[in-house]
């Protein structure tokens with residue numbers, strides 16, 4: 069049994085994160101105490117006394133905290149301070165407090181176990197034992213929020229109740245489970261053809277190629293550069309013949325340029341965010357000066373969403389939404405004032421402090437908090453300052469697309485995923501984990517983020533495999549792909565200027581072929597588990613702690629995950645390692661794959677093991693009485709069609725598996741024809 073109570077504090081903004089309208093709970097909220105504190109703020113000399121109330125929950129030494137979606141650090145989030153404040157920050161190091169998303173849901177698991185969701189779209193500080201190791205403190209910028217308290221018999225049940233509260237997760241078309249190649253810097257149709265050829269020539273499976281900002285004309289949304297993509301529609305078709313989907317990027321900022329239809333229309337109808345005087349707010353991103361569509365306004369959102377039609381009409385079936393925190397390189401107003409200040413010191417002999425101040429001044433141009441306080445949204449006729457709803461922008465942009473797709477392509481699933489997000493956006497699209505680096509630590513971070521994101525409804529997700537920034541090495545890419553074959557979004561993406569990272573550029577092409585081939589072979593299981601998780605409000609990736617709550621060892625495991633009902637994964641994430649330690653909370657069957665056609669298995673008892681995992685092998689574990697349906701591999705998703713279904717399993721007598729299968733495009737998800745019961749029976753002779 070589970071129950072959810074909503075406590076309304078002040079005058080909350082309706083974020084539309086939830087889909088259930090719960091009546092306001094009566095009385096005081098449980099677990100937390102509101103502490104009134106007067107603190108001195110800042111470390112500067114002009115300290116101001118500030119009233120900063122917070123919600124306090126005392127932490128026992130054994131209490132664990134799970135959740136918070138896209139964030140740095142552990143699966144157990146305890147021992148750090150996080151801020152929900154969507155930020156374009158490519159340094160995902162341990163000392164950060166925010167990434168691109170704001171996912172204010174977590175579960176406290178100690179002597180009491182309960183879930184907490186803070187539906188609050190402004191900046192929120194979540195101190196999980198930082199200020200004091202024995203205190204959890206929640207501090208919003210102002211006291212207008214909905215506090216949800218969730219209770220249930222297990223963590224899993226609490227999460228499920230939460231997922232029901234926020235509504236069904238986004239379901240992409242099935243081709244979007246295929247492998248995708250991306251790179252910032254593919255300039256032309258020729259560049260894309262070369263990538264596809266590279267993959268096909270080496271027999272490495274591939275389903276999509278991503279178009280980064282270079283496909284546009286001067287970085288203008290919903291345009292295609294004519295010189296570099298002479299006949300785009302034809303090119304999209306040509307790629308389809310090769311079973312390749314092109315996935316263009318869309319940025320949040322709309323270039324201000326006379327004659328550019330998106331700009332002109334937005335201006336004419338007043339669809340852009342405005343400053344306090346009512347004039348369009350001007351920031352700068354890739355195209356130079358831009359306006360930001362007011363995606364929190366229904367009409368403007370509708371308008372912006374319909375712009376995607378320009379690309380849908382040319383055969384495009386998938387998109388990624390970028391820079392929607394929104395990232396601002398500088399604002400027109402702030403740049404002016406910074407320039408003034410620089411001019412005023414132009415011929416001065418700067419001392420050290422002045423030099424630092426100058427640097428700060430210039431660095432402070434990007435994503436400046438003051439800029440976020442200087443423009444407004446029109447939400448149902450209410451004028452709301454951006455910083456109060458900052459964390460909703462990426463949600464609004466992706467919702468714009470998602471709502472438009474429902475109208476423009478009612479029968480067909482369209483791929484969409486976003487960089488910035490808020491809970492609620494998970495109904496409209498997926499997310500990728502943003503600008504990571506080609507670091508081994510980021511491979512592990514990729515793994516840790518998966519269950520936290522699943523808790524918050526984000527199922528269609530993945531990291532830039534191989535790492536976005538910095539130069540990758542062949543072994544890092546191989547190891548990262550060995551995790552990536554299990555994540556719904558499986559995309560290799562790299563930044564401009566970094567080492568070329570397409571799989572065929574390295575020496576062990578056969579290993580890449582086999583490894584990615586395993587992804588395709590396991591598709592019957594992976595797709596099925598995704599669909600069941602989405603339709604049943606379950607997590608796809610679970611920490612061991614959720615599945616074996618009585619097992620003290622399992623609770624500590626931060627580098628293995630359960631994937632769906634049948635398997636546990638434990639990828640290698642250290643360089644030069646020939647294997648790794650793995651903990652088995654129960655007997656499991658080890659499956660070792662060199663390719664889908666070369667498998668070895670071994671039954672292991674519960675316990676700790678050192679498992680050898682060479683660079684050219686994938687290892688996973690099947691739970692007792694569980695089944696993994698698979699097929700032979702293929703070069704692309706369409707090639708899997710009609711292949712014979714086979715089984716990997718750890719069945720001693722008889723077990724069943726619910727296999728979900730559909731055409732990968734339609735939306736009649738709930739239709740029972742998609743579910744088949746598979747049975748594996750082992751005869752006494754087989755057991756031999």
Ligand code: MIG
Nearest residue numbers: 252280281390487502503563
């Ligand atoms: O400021 O479009 O996260 O995936 O390649 C960089 C260029 C803008 C950030 C995205 C990244 C993308 C890049 N974009």
